[in-house]
Each structure stands twice: as C-alpha cells, then as structure tokens.
Amino acid sequence: MTSSVAVDPWAPTLEAVLAGLSAAAVGAGVPADPALLGAALNVDGGPEGDLAFAVHRFAKGAGRAPPEVAEAFAAHFVPIPEIASVRAKGAYVNFTADPTRLARSTLELVFARGDRYGHGEATSEPACVEHTSANPTGPFHIGRVRNAIIGDTFARALRASGAPVTTQYYVDDMGRQAAMITWIWSKPRAEWPEPVRRAVEGEEVPGEKPDRHRGRPYPALSAYLKEHPEAQEEVARLVHRIESGDAPPEHRELSESILAGMLASLARLKIGFDELVWESDFLRNGSVERVLERLRSTPHSVREENGAWAIDASGHGLPKESTRIVVQRGNGTSLYVTRDVAYHLSKFARFARVLDVLGQDHQLHARTLDVLLEEIGETRRPTYLIYQDITVPEGGRMSTRGGSAVWLDHLLEEAVSRARGEVVARREDLAEEAVDAIAEAVATGAVRYHIVRVAPEKPVVFRWEDALSFEGRSGPFVQYSYARASSVLRKGGADRPPYPFDAARLSHPEEAALVRVIARLPRTVAYVARSAHVQALAGYAHDLADQFNRFYHAVPVLRSEAERASRIALVAAVRQTLGNSLDLLGLARLETM
C-alpha cells in the first residue's frame, strides 16, 4: 500500500480514512494496532459502500460486541471531506466516498497523466523478464505462445509500475535440436533419410515462411533419430563441432532465419524483445567454461567413469532420482542447464530483479538451476513465473509429432478471416485497407485476450470456438468499447483536450460507478506487477468496458443539455483509461470498428 497521491485517485481517501479510524479507536476506547486497521479495511467496498471496515478483531480484543464497537467507531469518526457518509451496519463500518470529489480528482488525474494514467512512479531497480525462448526449430504453436503472451503482458505491467524493464529471448542455438536442423539442411535433399524426405515433400508451399519451411523436417527427423543410432552419432558429433566453435557456416544462418519467421508471428501480437541473447555467446566468451571450473571445484562435484562431471545434489530436496546433476558430458560438451547458469550470471550482473517465464515442464530445470547457483556460491535467484500447458480436447499436450499442434499462424489466419466477415457484415462504408486493418487488430486482440484472461497456473484446453470468440469477455469487446467512446467524442467534436467538466454534474449512479472503475486502474497495475497475476488486467479491462456500456445505455451524452460537457469529459476519461488498458494488454486501440 505505497500508492501515492500523484498516481492513484484513491490514495488520499485511503490515507485519510486510516488516520480517522486510528483516531476513532482512541475516542471509542478500543485498542487497535494501526497496522491491523489497514488489514481490516476492505478497499473494494462490499454491498454498503466504497470502503468497509470489519471490526470483529478489535471487538474481540476489547471484549465487546462487534455491532456496538462498529457504532462506536462510526460515532467517533471525525468527518473528512473525502468521505460523504459513515454508517455502522452489523459488525462493519461502511464508508462512501464523496462522489463529486472522487470524480473530480479521478478525471483530473486521468487528463494530467494521459497515456501514463495507471502507471506508478519510476523506480531505479532494473528488472529483466525472460520469456518465450522457444528453440528456433520451427513455427510457434499456441501452447508456446502462452509463454509469450504471459511474459509480454507481465513485462508491460512491470514497466508501467515504474521499473526499468528489459525483455530477453534466450535463443538456444547450441543444443541438439538446433544441431538437428543444421544436420538435415546441410545435406542435399537427395541424401535425406527417406522417411524425412517423404514427410516434407508434397507438403511444402512455395514462398512459405522460413520457420515453417526450415522446420518441416523436424518432427520426422526427430522420430527417425530415435530409430537410427548411427545418425544420432552424427548429430552428436555435430553438437561437439558447434560447441568447439567449428559450426558449419549455415548453422547460425538457419537459426536466424527460423527465428525471424517465429518473431514475425509474435510481432503480429505486438510481442517483441529488447534483446535476443544467443546461447552460443556464453560459450564463445568463455563464461560457460568458467562456470564449469567453479562447478568442478565444489565439494559436491563428482567425476564419472566416462569423464562426465556431475554435482551430487542430495540434500537439496530434489526428487530422489535426480540428485545427480550432470553438468558436462563424457565427451566434454556442456549441457543446457550449465549454459543456463552462465546466462543467469550475466543477468544478475545487470539486473536487480530477474524473472523467468517457464512452462511447468521446466519446473525441475528451474530447481536444478537454483541448486547449481547455490553450489557456485551465487546467492541471488531468478523468480520463476510458471504456467501450465495448453492441451487439446482429445487429451494431452500439443504435439508437433502427433499432429495435434495448433499453429499460431493458422489460428491467426482463421481469426482474421472470421473478423473480416464481422467487419464486412456491419461496415459497408469502409475501404478495403481499413477492413483489413480492423480485422487484423480484432483477430490478434481476440487471441491475446483469450490467453491472458486465464490465470497462468490453470491448465487450458484449446477450443477453436473459444479462441475465436469476439463477444462477452473478449478482446474485441474491449476494443469495441474503446471505438464506441472514440466515436462519441468524434461526433461531439471533442476528440482533443481540454475537457472542461463540472464533477457535480456526474451524479447518475452509472456515472458514479464508472468513475470508480476508472479510479481502480493504478491499483490494478500495481497489483499485477507485484503478483504476476496478469489475468487481473484482462478482468479490469472487461469491467471498465462493461461499465462504460451500461453508462452509455443509461444516459445520453451528446443529446444531454446541462450535463453534456461533463459527460463528454467522462467519456474522454474512459477512452483514455480503456486505451491505456489495451496498451497494457498489447491489444490495438481501434478508433472505429
């Protein structure tokens, strides 16, 4: 609860009420620890007001009946301008904010802060959010994209909360998977294993994206290698070559072109990265070797018979079967987790907070990483944001091999086509390019919102009809509400500030309710940055759009008389706040739909 007057319309009211309660406790003769007062004050009100104060614990401490104590608190609460009414009811003291005052301070703050309304005050603690980091071996399926959407949304919220945030995509160009891609593509097509060639030929489409094209052999190749040890051996030799700095010239180019195709898809979702961090860099600059030296010299290091190095991690609470962490293969090459240690040391050197967005299948990896960091005497740890998989209705995770994967590009294609139909059906007046732009924004907005609205720790079953919904709790609903607000302002000749208003005119219940939702954004942003509960941002945007639509249906804006200017200002504040919410969610602001 460090929200400041400068960024949160509720802050002055909360501070004043808390101070008032503290004084009232003295007057009422009820012992009350000031710290506990805050905990008993329910900020989101309840059925009887804006703030609800639960007196039970203080009544108990004083040995008095709760309703009597509530009455005593209310009676001794010295009136303050922020609060219009104080009423005891049962074991609660209910406070109602002065609606005019709240409307005035909220709208003033929204207009003063503009695109920064909802944001916190700048802090100097740099943070790094690593997310997505999918291997550059083929196109994204929607399961992988959950990582990107959660990570990108969280990074936006963290940045808005005031922290300097750097986002990173860790590109694994060193492992066996990248080597497989190089192995196959460095051969002439005629020398490809028969099953791999068959799987690819006839499927390829001229001009297809590089991630699609270069990734095509991967599933069949993966299956082929399982059955062919001699081919596996070739790949292993290639891994060794790559790691010793003797990668075939096409190796990096393949990773880069596949990655470029993948990033192009994410860019449609407004997901980008401040930095691409290549795993190979940590080998080239010697930091992996330095990590290995430190690991080999710890008391728990073990030399295996074939020359491999491991760490005996018993006593770290790991599952019994994984107490031996191999950090270097018998053939001298490093492992993913070892390179990840080097990567994380580089992050700790630059950032005060290090956050990794990981699928739950990487949970054990995360714990292993923690153990290795401890082994080399590093005291800092990343904070892990773990999300659950997206599964398919038939059961099981999305699998490229099993053909159950839903490709992001395919999903977007479907979504755009459907969105296009919706636009054309209601807007005959629009030019082709305008229709295309709206369809793209609606489609990508629907997909992003559909993923972010669910808590990361919940498993998600992918269903086309849900992902393509443009109604109800959806991205397009929020975008539509923004477009509607824009339209009102346009027609009112008021699409630019200033927006003069008289807060006392905003007295309709739907107006008061709308002001309250607008005023909630700063708290919501702070909460998401603190908790990583990104779904709260989606819930907030829906609530605001929903209340705006109620207001819109309940009272006229442009056709009102005395209230016209004030209502226009309220709509302008809604538009700003909805716009900021869309920004936080990575959805496009649409001026018309």
Add this chain to the structure above:
RNA sequence: GGGCGCGUAGCCUAGCUUGGAUAGGGCACCGGGUUCCUAACCCGGCGGUCGAGGGUUCAAAUCCCUCCGCGCCCGCCA
C-alpha cells in the same frame, strides 16, 4: 513411487498472495430492447454441496492436514 500444479453452475472463468457481510463475470438457454451518441451492445430470467473429509478461527472458496480425481516432470534432451 516422489516433486510441482490444478479441481468454483451444462461449459469457461474471477476471487485464494493479505480470511470478513447475499461467491463476481462470460458462453449456452429463455424473455425483452435499435425512428435515439456504433446491437461485436444493453436489461431481465435460469443455473453453485467453491472435488471430499477434518482442523484453526468470532468468521474459511481463501490458511493447515488427510484423501480423491486430472495434468506435468523425475535424460550425459532442451
């Protein structure tokens, strides 16, 4: 077997971090609303043993324990 996560109306989901008054939404379904600022909307209705049991507490969807169901992981893969 062990570790982690999940379980809220027919379906999806918020609330759980920080316990507080009749558990919020959405989809579907039923009934209404457009000579009027965008109906991708709004109003009303229907629908809940918050997986089960026990515990802590003045108070439990929320905290603790046990159990059940589902998912993931337990590689010299990443």
